[in-house]
Amino acid sequence: MSNASSSRVVIDLDVSGPTISRHLYGHFAEHLGRCIYGGFYVGEDSGLPNEGGIRLDVVEALKALDIPNLRWPGGCFADEYHWKDGIGPKADRPSMINTHWGNVEENNHFGTHEFMALCELLGADPYVNGNVGSGTVQEMSEWVEYLTRDGDSPMVRQRKANGRDEPWKVPFWGVGNETWGCGGNMRAEAYADLARRYATFCRSYGDNKLYRIAAGASDYDLAWTEALMKAISCLGCGREPKNIFQAISFHYYTIAGSWDSKGSATEFALDDYYRTLIKAQDIDRIIRGHSAVMDAYDPERKVGLVLDEWGTWWDVEPGTNPGFLFQQNALRDALVASVHFDVFHRHADRLVMANIAQTVNVLQAMLLTDDDGGLVLTPTYHVFEMNKGHHDATAVPVHLVEQPEPYELDGKTMDLLSASASVKDGKALISVSNLDPSSPADVVLDLRGAEFRNPAGRLLTASKPQTHNTPTDPGAVAPVALTDLAADPRGLRVTLPPHSFATVSLDV
Structure with a gap:
């Protein structure tokens, strides 16, 4: 995009x-x-x-x-x-x-x-x-x-x-x-x-x-x-x-x-x-x-x-x-x-x-x-x-070395990207959120210190941040497979839609 x-x-x-x-x-x-x-x-x-x-x-x-x-x-x-x-x-x-x-x-x-x-x-x-x-x-x-x-x-x-x-x-x-x-x-x-x-x-x-x-x-x-x-x-x-x-x-x-x-x-x-x-x-x-x-x-x-x-x-x-x-x-x-x-x-x-x-x-x-x-x-x-x-897993360092300029409102700033990661029992889990309400984010996951296999992702998003689940539409906001996940020379590349949360799991 x-x-x-x-x-x-x-x-x-x-x-x-x-x-x-x-x-x-x-x-x-x-x-x-x-x-x-x-x-x-x-x-x-x-x-x-x-x-x-x-x-x-x-x-x-x-x-x-x-x-x-x-x-x-x-x-x-x-x-x-x-x-x-x-x-x-x-x-x-x-x-x-x-x-x-x-x-x-x-x-x-x-x-x-x-x-x-x-x-x-x-x-x-x-x-x-x-x-x-x-x-x-x-x-x-x-x-x-x-x-x-x-x-x-x-x-x-x-x-x-x-x-x-x-x-x-x-x-x-x-x-x-x-x-x-x-x-x-x-x-x-x-x-x-x-x-x-x-x-x-x-x-x-x-x-x-x-x-x-x-x-x-x-x-x-x-x-x-x-x-x-x-x-x-x-x-x-x-x-x-x-x-x-x-x-x-x-x-x-x-x-x-x-x-x-x-x-x-x-x-x-x-x-x-x-x-x-x-x-x-x-x-x-x-x-x-x-x-x-x-x-x-x-x-x-x-x-x-x-x-x-x-x-x-x-x-x-x-x-x-x-x-x-x-x-x-x-x-x-x-x-x-x-x-x-x-x-x-x-x-x-x-x-x-x-x-x-x-x-x-x-x-x-x-x-x-x-x-x-x-x-x-x-x-x-x-x-x-x-x-x-992430339950009882070991946290590993995550560094956002490149990211969009923070959004400023009322004299306060907001990072448009958030992430964390952990490792447990030979599996890594990476959580990442694109908080930008209007623009997608291309994110390189620069994976260091271990070989990885079998990457898979899940995505939670909707057409707008106001979307919610109701008895008549209980799946309006529900996880789906993250399809925009590809290999990159540094690890993986993922494209996140606006206002979205995703997890990426790996065998390490």
Whole structure:
């Protein structure tokens, strides 16, 4: 194509970087809108295929992603959730009001046992988020005991009485959520002291070793991260730091407009497209900032950084409950995801987990469902599926040595090409996105350090960035074979259409 831009990407296949944890492809399920009820859970009496009320077509769709972990019950909901209300016979469970999300009544029919059953069906590790905002240390401590302790104790006896003899494996534990906001409106230093206290009583029982995650900053609030690092470090004190929690989280959403006017998921102008991708690419600066603060206190990078809420946030679809955060999911959202993953791969030495918000029917969801059995795979779903080969692979260096001039808008710039690569078990996977909304890109993949065989590619694109999948057109955005892939003296040459994401796999 004569109007295609020319780029060259150098990929050092023989230079090992950090391991890309599969947990960077984690998910998030909050009691919010139709994520749990009508999404994951339809109840045992539903006419839809289910196991213990868990919707099986949702499970099967997510299993195809090799979903590594699932965060629950929130989010803001976590800090008003009292876990003992969600165990025992459903008819005896007290109801509550979900004050954060629509002021609707929550009947607590989906609780601890249901969540753990869901994780077992998915083959996913549970990430339980405890209640610091309105809960107590004892309440959180007893939840850990109920879930993970073997032998005999008050909580173990209660768990067994509710039908589960063996303890579960729960590797990840969140100590509160957004404690700077909906989780308590705390000051950083005040929460840091609480985090030390709560985490102390979240004990590891038997061979279940808790990975405790302190509730961290919003966006670029580096002072919050520093307060938490000070709380666990002992810099200059002459003694070893206490291993009170193993990671610190932060949250970052891609919002092209303002919190009051976020814009539409499917009806947007060209400048809105650029603003969205500029905001998405800024995740690199955010991670670098938090990492730099953590490096000052933890140069060996023993403490992990966790981005346990990320994704696009648009105005809700017209006619839906504004508290349910239901939005469509277009090709633009898929490119936001592909950009994030490229950044995650580059920072895999510090960033150990990420959870997109959220999995079903809320924000940048993988799946959209209806009560009649309809299920739509979103464009974002396909990025997760196409990138599965990066799970627990070794990142290799990627250098964009030739690329188009960045696009500038509102005094900010946006790279028009994004890429990352990894190697695992004799196979390499290269992810590359052409973010230019109007021009194709001719890209030379300059492959160094290893012979390669059997190149194959897949492509995700559509006629315009606004294209999205619906029950009547579920395949409007879906992967196809990448046909514009050819040998080049330096490796491979690929032509990418405008606004597209592609993966190239190789035997090495």
